[in-house]
Amino acid sequence: MTAAGAQSPLTLTLVDGVYELELRAPPVNEIGLPMLEALERALDELDPAQGRALVIYSSLSSGFCAGADLRALYQGMLATPELEERRRRVSDFIDRIHVVMNRLDTLPLTTIAAIHGVCFGGGFELALTCDVLVADKTARFCFPELRLGIVPGFGGIPRLKREVGNGVVRDLLLTGRSMNAKRAQNIGLVSQMVAQGKQLDAARATARQAVRFDRAAAETCKAFIKPIPYAELEAEKELFKRLSVRPVVLDALKKFVESTDVRPYL
C-alpha cells in the first residue's frame, strides 16, 4: 500500500498489522504544503481495522525531520505582501497542521517514532504526537523557533509540557538549544535509546509487541494515559498566528534562507 506516487514526500505501507510511515523528502523532510497534504492523505488511508500500530521514520540519512519548510514559508510571505491575506494563509496552514497532529495523537493505534539525527521544530512536534519515542544516539531535539521570532506552532509546546517538566520546557524554548538522545531519555521524553542506525529495528520490535495485546485494552489505556491538551493547543495556535506575520519574522526568515554559513547552529 502506498499513500501516493513516487514523488510523494512520504510512503505508507502495511505489513503484518503494522503501518509504517516513511518520510523521504530531502533535505530533511521539511513540512510545507506537500508534506501536509501527504500526511492528510496518509491519515485518510489508515484503517485501524487493518493495522494496530504505526511506526513513523525517515529514510534520509540527515535525520527525522527538520521542521517547517522555512524556505517555502518565506517565499509564500514574499508572494503575499498584503498583511490580511498573509495572515489568512498562515492561519489556514496552522489550522490544517493542527488537525493532522491531533489526528496522529489520538489514533487508536500504538504509534512509535523512530528518530535519528535532526529532530527539530515541527519534526520534534511530529514526534511528540507519538506514544513511544525510540531514538538512536545521533538524534538531536530542538525548538529553534524563537531564533525566528516565533513560537512552535504545530502543537509542540503543550505536547512537550505533557511529557516533561516545565523547567526543561522553558530551557529548550527560551534558549533554542538542542539536546541529545541521552538527555532526552534522562528527562523521560525518549523511552528507548539505541545504537546508531538501530532505531527502526527497535521501533518495529516495539510495534510487533504492541499489536499482540487486546485491542480494546490498548485503546482504553492509551486514551487514559495520553490526554490531549486541546485548550492549550488552541492557545498556541493563536500565539503563533499573532507572532508569525510580524516584519521581524520576515527579516529572520530572509536571513535564514539567504545564509550560506555552514554553522547556523554553532
Next chain:
Amino acid sequence: MSDTVQRLIALSGKKFKVDSSAFTPESDFFLVLGIDSVQSLELLSEIELEFDVEIPDYELTGVKTFVGLAQVIDDRR
C-alpha cells in the same frame, strides 16, 4: 596538546573518516573535517556522549578550533 584536544581530534577524524594526523589544536574543525551544519550536530552529539557532558549550542558560538572546543568541554566536566 591536552588530553581533551587529543581525544577530540581522534574522535572527529574517526567520525568523519578523515586523516587527522595533520590536525593541530588551532585547526578550524569545520574546514579540516569538511562538515556542514547537520554534520556539526552529529559531532556535537558524539562529543557529548564521548566526554559525558552536555553542551548548549550557544556555548559554541564563535568556537572554531579544536582547542576552543576542548576548553568548552573541560568547562562542563
